[in-house]
């Protein structure tokens with residue numbers, strides 16, 4: 128029988144479809160009985176969906192330099208207040 132702590136460790140593999148059927152079945156049985164873990168897995172799934180929807184950060188050096196410059200300007204501006 129899986130414990131709640133096990134569910135937090137297995138949630139990522141479960142959502143990615145990487146659990147063997149026995150472990151997946153154990154997880155699903157636990158989710159049927161435990162509203163806390165059901166809520167956790169539902170929220171974790173939503174977070175994963177949002178994160179996967181984000182664009183990867185810029186990687187070319189011009190974009191990174193402009194980004195760094197803008198951040199530094201903001202930091203200087205905020206430190207003078």
Ligand SMILES: [Zn+2]
Pocket residue numbers: 130131134157161163164165
């Ligand atoms: Zn639980």
